[in-house]
Amino acid sequence: MTPVLRTERLLLDPYTPEDEEAFVALFQDTRVSRWMGDGPATEAEDRALFGRVFTKVYAEDLFDVWAVRRDGRLVGHAEIKRTDEVDGHEIIYALAPEAWGSGLGTEVAEAVVAYGFAGLGLPEVHATVAAANTASLALLTRIGFVHVRDVREDDGSTTRVLTRHREPAAV
Template identity: 50%
Template sequence: MTPETPVLRTERLDFLPYRPEHEDVFVALLRDEEVCHWMGQDLVPEPQLRELFRAILTEVYPQRRFDVWGLWLEGRYVGHAEVKPTGNVDGHELVTALLPAYWGRGLGGEVVRGLLRHAADTLGLTEAYGMVGAENTASLAMCRRLGFRHVRDVIGDDGSVTELLVIPTKDPG
């Protein structure tokens, strides 16, 4: 059983477990067409997203299934992050999504570094995985800068290609 999802902090970001009053910002993030496109997801109807949000509060946190946070910059919601078991390999996946207004500011790398520190120090993981769409050149470039390496391509039913990447949670140096 994983411990309770902790509050995390990086240089600029606060990773806060979601609370009921965060529902609208969570839904707005995952209703953004650009965010969904780069996450390789279809636009999910709002009622389903509200159901998903409630499941985070009523199932994921109480049952300690995995860690999930809202990301905050100077008190403003900017995105979402998770460390969770992945079905693609035997291991844990890092999931991040930022609102488009915050892309290109180095926040993605900061989120991933914060998640890696948590994965190593709190969860005891030696490596973590990421899934990035092959056409998401900005995220792939960031992952390569951070030290992720390609494991294999995962081909979706629709023919889309997602790269499965892996990174050690601790810098070997």
């Protein structure tokens, strides 16, 4: 069951069926979707993805997926899930363009990483980011992620794999 996470300005909680239009709008914005998965999808594909959040991800407790809200409004998306690509847990986050540049991305990423360490007991958390997504690479570097390798994609682009290790507990 996906837990509720809170930051200074954000609430990360499970999606509700009423979030569908805002979810689709977020994922249909190519400024956002160009950096997610295989890139922009059709509206029908994004609606199907939203449906799978409920019928698969939540129903089968596959991994944690959050709606990111500020002042009650959906402003982003976040997840943490096990992937073979990094042989571990990867964080995924996206914010609507109107939320960019205000530090909210850092809040989301830090909250999901902290949950990975404290909530899931992970020794490390990974992120995969398109090499061209300099804003996300800078954010992750600022919060302690380190570049570990590059993956050459079929389309010739490069994806950076970054890792952050849990800090040892103070004694």
